[in-house]
Amino acid sequence: QVSLVESGGGLVQAGSSLRLSCAASGGDFSDYYMGWFRQGPGKEREFVAAITWNGERTYFTDFSIKDRFNISKENAKNTVALQMNSMKPEDTGLYYCAAATLLKECIVPDPRPNYWGQGTQVTVSS
Numbered sequence: 001q002v003s004l005v006e007s008g009g010g011l012v013q014a015g016s017s018l019r020l021s022c023a024a025s026g027g028d029f030s031d032y033y034m035g036w037f038r039q040g041p042g043k044e045r046e047f048v049a050a051i052t053w054n055g056e057r058t059y060f061t062d063f064s065i066k067d068r069f070n071i072s073k074e075n076a077k078n079t080v081a082l083q084m085n086s087m088k089p090e091d092t093g094l095y096y097c098a099a100a101t102l103l104k105e106c107i108v109p110d111p112r113p114n115y116w117g118q119g120t121q122v123t124v125s126s
Helices: 063-068
Strands: 003-007 010-013 018-025 033-039 046-052 058-060 069-074 079-084 093-100 120-125
Touching (some): 003 093, 018 033, 018 093, 018 120, 033 079, 046 069
Parallel strands (some): 010 120
Antiparallel strands (some): 018 079, 033 046, 033 093, 046 058, 069 079, 093 120
């Protein structure tokens, strides 16, 4: 049974950094894109970043995110991390890890990856 478990959320001040981790287990993820999504207060869930399981390719929703966030794969631990720097109050939201066989299922307005984690709350105070 596939399991994606996020950790590392919390309350930080604007300008701070935070590192989220997603522990993946219960499946063969070699053909999957591992992604991070977020849902802010009153907003739809949106794509943030993704990485191929081998860690060779990364994708970001826009340059603002790419300039501040980094996604990485820790092969030995089957873990995908999202390093968030220079955080802003608008980064507040519930952050989800997900696994998808198709990248396009991540970047559409209504993302539909194959598997979702339960989410971890990130709050950035001004």
